[in-house]
Amino acid sequence: MATFLQVLFWLALAVIVYTFFGYPLLVGLLARWRPNPVQQAAITPKVSVLVPAYDEAGVIAAKIENTLALDYPPDCLECAVVADGSTDGTEEIAAGYAPQGVRVLYQPLRQGKAAAINRAVPLLDSEVVVLTDANAMLNPGALQAIVPNFADPAVGGVAGEKRVLDGGEGLYWRYESYLKRCDSALTSVMGAAGELLAVRRDLYACAAPEPDSIIEDFVLSLRLVEAGWRVVYAPAAVALEAALPNLAGDWQRRTRIAAGGFQSMARLPGLLDPRRGLIAWQYLSHRVLRWAATPFLLPLVYLLNLLLLGHPLYQVLAAGQTLFYGTAALGYLQARRGTRSGLPYVAYYFCLTNAAALAGFWRYITRAQPVTWAKVR
Ligand code: GDP
Ligand code: MN
Numbered sequence: 457m458a459t460f461l462q463v464l465f466w467l468a469l470a471v472i473v474y475t476f477f478g479y480p481l482l483v484g485l486l487a488r489w490r491p492n493p494v495q496q497a498a499i500t501p502k503v504s505v506l507v508p509a510y511d512e513a514g515v516i517a518a519k520i521e522n523t524l525a526l527d528y529p530p531d532c533l534e535c536a537v538v539a540d541g542s543t544d545g546t547e548e549i550a551a552g553y554a555p556q557g558v559r560v561l562y563q564p565l566r567q568g569k570a571a572a573i574n575r576a577v578p579l580l581d582s583e584v585v586v587l588t589d590a591n592a593m594l595n596p597g598a599l600q601a602i603v604p605n606f607a608d609p610a611v612g613g614v615a616g617e618k619r620v621l622d623g624g625e626g627l628y629w630r631y632e633s634y635l636k637r638c639d640s641a642l643t644s645v646m647g648a649a650g651e652l653l654a655v656r657r658d659l660y661a662c663a664a665p666e667p668d669s670i671i672e673d674f675v676l677s678l679r680l681v682e683a684g685w686r687v688v689y690a691p692a693a694v695a696l697e698a699a700l701p702n703l704a705g706d707w708q709r710r711t712r713i714a715a716g717g718f719q720s721m722a723r724l725p726g727l728l729d730p731r732r733g734l735i736a737w738q739y740l741s742h743r744v745l746r747w748a749a750t751p752f753l754l755p756l757v758y759l760l761n762l763l764l765l766g767h768p769l770y771q772v773l774a775a776g777q778t779l780f781y782g783t784a785a786l787g788y789l790q791a792r793r794g795t796r797s798g799l800p801y802v803a804y805y806f807c808l809t810n811a812a813a814l815a816g817f818w819r820y821i822t823r824a825q826p827v828t829w830a831k832v833r
Contacts, residue, residue: 458764465760468753475750479741480635486734487638494688497607501583503599504534504657508572511831512590513544519590520553528599534559538576541566568827569650570665570672577660585657587673591833592618592651592695601692602654612659612685613677615645616652616693627802633691635742640689643735646742648677648687652695659685666723668827670716678724681735698833703791705832707812714816715825717747751813781807 505523509516516537523535536559537550547562554560561576577585584606588594594616602614617633636645650673655663663679665672677687700706727739758777764770780803787804795801819825 458766461760461763465757465764468757468760471745472750472753472757475741475745479745480631480638483635483638483642483738483741487641491641492643492686493641494605494611494686495608496604498604499607500529500532501603501606502532502534502581503528503584503586503603503654504536504580504582505586505588506573506576506580507535507537507588507590508569508576509537509539509542509546509550509590510566510569510572510828511542511544512539512546513542513549514833515591516546516549517553518593519588520550520556520558522593523588524553524556524558525596526594526599527596528603533599534580534582536561536576536580538562538572540564540572566828568667568669570669570675570827571667573672574664574667577657577664580657582657584654585660586652586654587650588616588653588695589651589697592697594652595692595694595696598652598693598695601690605688605690606654606656608686610686611688612656612663612680612683613648613687614654614690614693615640615648615677615687616654616695617689617691618649618651618695618697620697620699622699622796626797628805636689637691639738639742640687643738644681644685644687645677645689646739647674649673649695651697652693653677655680656685659683670719670825670827670829671713674716675720675723678720678727678739682724682726700832707808707815708830709832710809710812711815711819712825712829714747714813715819716816717743717813718817718820719825721748747813748817751810751817754810 507519507523520535520537526533534557538561539547539550540563547560550558550560561579573587584603586599586602598616602616605611605614615636639645653673653676655676659680662683663676665675665679669675680687700709721744728736728744730736761770761774761777765774783800784803784807787800790800791804
């Protein structure tokens, strides 16, 4: 019995260490040794910036102005807002920009973000569609950073960089950006963020997310990868969002995204096919293990450790784990008082992310996550 628990303990620990340290190390080395550069060129295809907007009266004018001010030839740039079911006059504010060429695609019934985008994309008139959230402001050079990647015929999508203003995500954010850079250099990013994601419009239909997708951005980008296209990372294209005002809102959003992760993974089994080579390995390591395995393994490793306290080695490890979770608890207390930095915050953030995955799993299996979610601002 004790040996069985020991084997389980070390296996689970090995998966955790591989996921958070081993994979980043390996993918970094591979990305250096055999990078797959994108054949960029200065091109100016017609681009549509498509903004899904539900009850965004507070930011939609700023978003449209931000879009119209992007550095790109105006005759090649179209701005469209897909609004549905809004109750705050979002579509009327957007319609006020018709003289500047802004298109408003409105319908009275709200059906969720994925359905809205699916409805809008076929109506656009462009080669490239840039999807971007209403509350995310782009840097003026965003399109200049994205578009040249489409000169490469293997590229089907381009993922921009999402940044949170004063989000306190510092270290975590650098770690994620590093992984995105390596994943992209090798094959493709393992999922793009809907704050800023560009796709070739003629590929959209084959990669369209199901209307009930909770994280449509992730599904869309990985469907492109599944279909054999590259989705590359353009870190110089930045979508800036304000931080969420409180921890409860943040939790709400994280568990929703985690529930969406389980929904998406269930729908993308083909990516794990070993014949896909590097892509299957990257998807397994960067997504499946991180989203579906480690959140369960972390508490398991702690419990197993407590059952194995007989040997000094296990006592040291248990002390280490207890210290880590204690530090996370301290980080939580500090975060509640607004301190979002330092080692305790990093530990707290890590635990929060994994706890949200467990809560999201629960939401997913109980079907408690609607596609028409309440906005958190
Ligand atoms: P988050 O960024 O993932 O927390 O999600 P948000 O609530 O900010 O939504 C992302 C974007 O999708 C925002 O621009 C929303 O206005 C938009 N959105 C969310 N739900 C709907 C919907 O049902 N219809 C439309 N058209 N847009 C939506
Ligand atoms: Mn948002």
